[in-house]
Amino acid sequence: MLKGVCGLLYSDLIFIYGLLPITVLITFLDRSTEYKNLILVLTSIVFFTFGRPMIILLLFTTVIFDYLFGLLAGYGRKKWLRNLGFVCSIVMNSSLYIVFCWNSLFKNLGIEHLTFAKRLIPLGIAFYALRGISYVGDVYKKRIKPEKNIFCLFTYMVSYHFMIVGPIVRYGDVSEQIRRRTITGQNLNDGLNRFIIGFAKVMILGLSFEKIKDAGLNLNELTPFGAWVGMLAFIGSIYFVLTGYTDMALGLGTLNGFKYKENFSPIHLSGYVSGIVKGFNKLLTEFFEDFLVAPYKTNKVKYISGILLSGILIGLWYGFNQNFLIFGLYFALLVVIEKLFLKRFLDMLPKIVGYVYTLFAVFMGAAIAYFASLQDFLRWFKALFGIGTDYWWSVNMRNKTLSYLFLAIIGVLIMIPKVKEVIISNLSDFSKKNEKNYSVLRISQTVGVCLLLVMATASSVTA
Amino acid sequence: MSKKRKRKLNNSQAEVYNGKTDLKNNRHKPDDYDYKNAVYPDNSSLKVPPEGNETASLEGDAVLRKIGKDAVVGEYNFINVAVVFILIMIMGISFALLRNNGEYIENNNKISTETVLNGKFTKKLSKNYMKRLPGKQLLFDANRVFSYAYGLAGYNDEKGFVSVDTGKIIGIKTYDELIMVTVTTTAPPTTTQYTGKTTNTTRKLKGSVFVGPGQLTTTAKTKKTTTKKTTKKTTSATPTTTVFKGTTWSFRGTTTWKTTTVKTSAHTTEPPTIYTPPQATTANTTIGFEDDEQ
Numbered sequence: 139m140l141k142g143v144c145g146l147l148y149s150d151l152i153f154i155y156g157l158l159p160i161t162v163l164i165t166f167l168d169r170s171t172e173y174k175n176l177i178l179v180l181t182s183i184v185f186f187t188f189g190r191p192m193i194i195l196l197l198f199t200t201v202i203f204d205y206l207f208g209l210l211a212g213y214g215r216k217k218w219l220r221n222l223g224f225v226c227s228i229v230m231n232s233s234l235y236i237v238f239c240w241n242s243l244f245k246n247l248g249i250e251h252l253t254f255a256k257r258l259i260p261l262g263i264a265f266y267a268l269r270g271i272s273y274v275g276d277v278y279k280k281r282i283k284p285e286k287n288i289f290c291l292f293t294y295m296v297s298y299h300f301m302i303v304g305p306i307v308r309y310g311d312v313s314e315q316i317r318r319r320t321i322t323g324q325n326l327n328d329g330l331n332r333f334i335i336g337f338a339k340v341m342i343l344g345l346s347f348e349k350i351k352d353a354g355l356n357l358n359e360l361t362p363f364g365a366w367v368g369m370l371a372f373i374g375s376i377y378f379v380l381t382g383y384t385d386m387a388l389g390l391g392t393l394n395g396f397k398y399k400e401n402f403s404p405i406h407l408s409g410y411v412s413g414i415v416k417g418f419n420k421l422l423t424e425f426f427e428d429f430l431v432a433p434y435k436t437n438k439v440k441y442i443s444g445i446l447l448s449g450i451l452i453g454l455w456y457g458f459n460q461n462f463l464i465f466g467l468y469f470a471l472l473v474v475i476e477k478l479f480l481k482r483f484l485d486m487l488p489k490i491v492g493y494v495y496t497l498f499a500v501f502m503g504a505a506i507a508y509f510a511s512l513q514d515f516l517r518w519f520k521a522l523f524g525i526g527t528d529y530w531w532s533v534n535m536r537n538k539t540l541s542y543l544f545l546a547i548i549g550v551l552i553m554i555p556k557v558k559e560v561i562i563s564n565l566s567d568f569s570k571k572n573e574k575n576y577s578v579l580r581i582s583q584t585v586g587v588c589l590l591l592v593m594a595t596a597s598s599v600t601a
Numbered sequence: 602m603s604k605k606r607k608r609k610l611n612n613s614q615a616e617v618y619n620g621k622t623d624l625k626n627n628r629h630k631p632d633d634y635d636y637k638n639a640v641y642p643d644n645s646s647l648k649v650p651p652e653g654n655e656t657a658s659l660e661g662d663a664v665l666r667k668i669g670k671d672a673v674v675g676e677y678n679f680i681n682v683a684v685v686f687i688l689i690m691i692m693g694i695s696f697a698l699l700r701n702n703g704e705y706i707e708n709n710n711k712i713s714t715e716t717v718l719n720g721k722f723t724k725k726l727s728k729n730y731m732k733r734l735p736g737k738q739l740l741f742d743a744n745r746v747f748s749y750a751y752g753l754a755g756y757n758d759e760k761g762f763v764s765v766d767t768g769k770i771i772g773i774k775t776y777d778e779l780i781m782v783t784v785t786t787t788a789p790p791t792t793t794q795y796t797g798k799t800t801n802t803t804r805k806l807k808g809s810v811f812v813g814p815g816q817l818t819t820t821a822k823t824k825k826t827t828t829k830k831t832t833k834k835t836t837s838a839t840p841t842t843t844v845f846k847g848t849t850w851s852f853r854g855t856t857t858w859k860t861t862t863v864k865t866s867a868h869t870t871e872p873p874t875i876y877t878p879p880q881a882t883t884a885n886t887t888i889g890f891e892d893d894e895q
Contacts, residue, residue, distance in 0.1 A: 152730045155693035159686070188723045327678040330685050573673065580677040584684050591688060596744040599737060 146188045148386040175293045185298040204270040212277040212284030227274035231267040240458035282310040299390035319395035329392030336385025341594040346542040347375035353538040363531035365521040404555030407493045411472040465507040
């Protein structure tokens, strides 16, 4: 359990080997969707309140208010009433996010009455705060009708597997599924497999990259090798932790009969930075794009301002810090520059130039997010080119890289979509040849998934 | 049967009955069809051709093959789900039950309204769960075995300790072994228990301190060994500060490790074994085995 965070995580063993199997078994006692929703809500309450049960009151309150704001934004007779509903939702949800996630800010500003004695972060507060805004926003924009059944909204707001999937699963995408869904054998199979693969991504690949990163970016022993490989490992660890948790969430959703949109697209360097920004955590990007960018496509100034503002807000959503603010702004600026002229210019050059530019831009963006202070960033940047360092690598860095070399290679191969496509198409051809091949493949899949589960569990215990 | 379902069934069956492929062109009235003898499910999109038509029979074969394939896929899905779920259940049950019964709750975690509401109960429950996992050593060993496949170095926790004396990597490989090497039995002198002679000796720590070039390191060299009748330890240390000017990153410097040998004549109980970790002497120095957790 993370320090200060109330609730379970998908990767907690008590969840995987306790709550999850019990929930799956109980869910099958009855076929009706209402029953499934009830079990889902009850499980989610246990999931969120593990370690701090009173947090549930906060959940109830926000759902009730979002329900009311939704009605106001949808059915308000006058425009100012509809506006009020939307604004209230933004204010309430963003206040919750700031008060709970960035409480230290109040301590620094001297606002004592808003400062908590202990660090207290209800799990997923960032997600359900944004989900509340997205629901009321969609109602306000008339994309969906306001929900009259508060239980449906409650299922949407508190279901634990919506937590890390998007982060924003739009209500319009799941409202039908909340009302009616079935769980088939295929669902169970796909859901379990995806959940375990996600678990392995987080606990095996994510942790391995993290160890290389820790050794490489240790400011007490910065070397050029450590600076380069450490930052690449940081990108790898972020990628696998985020995609791993998303896979786990998608797997849990599938187990419950839900079908969500994918949150991560394969990384294609041909789209440059804009392509990567669009494909990485794309539901979050789409959400901000819908509200701040898409309506202003005809006006160039407003359009660019919308992109910049979206970048800043996304950065602040990741972390309420100056470095995340700069991180968001940096990527937004690159997107704007690419849209204005850089993309056309890069298209004229050999492809390799575009690839190098994209990789370096992402590399620097990751460094902006990683280093909290400018001094540290500059020290690292100099170390990249051997300035201020006397040695190429440290013993610790060398050992860590060698220790996790195979895993790192596997991780990099997984990140390259072309490799993935080739492997999948080959396996598919192999299985199509005859029934025996298909059987071999399916049994290997089952053995592989079981092995991954045991390995990830062992890694989780020793981590 | 509901009206909607009946109509659906009739539509699909009518299509089969007429041997027509396009549902829109099917003018056969749904009510004329005897749905009681329907073979295919109402939601079936399968198109079964009439007998005697060659192309249609090929289509029929394809349909049968598809049904067969679906059945095989379903079978393997079932096997996969069953095996994985059974594995999860076995691990889950063993994690929950293979230990002292009720230890989660009874041992140090009292269940009451207060502990439940302030979250202490679930917090401790979670802590106890991780603390008392059965077969933890087995999982550690499994992870060590898996780690052979992870990389070239063979060990996850390998330390790159370069010996100052030999210039070679010290053969301390894992966290556990490192602890075993460094833990020394120390008898804490107490005034009530020990009345005999106490000898304070100092020896070098086997795993030395990791410093980089140009970093300061303080070496505490203990010169004196005193023998006293009292139980208080007296060790006079002369700290000297040196700058390491080596050419490679290495572990350098000596940290004193205080051990006390008790020669006693009057104590009745065995002195407890206490691990005294060496103290890092400057801000830049880190003790090797703590490094992994950074």
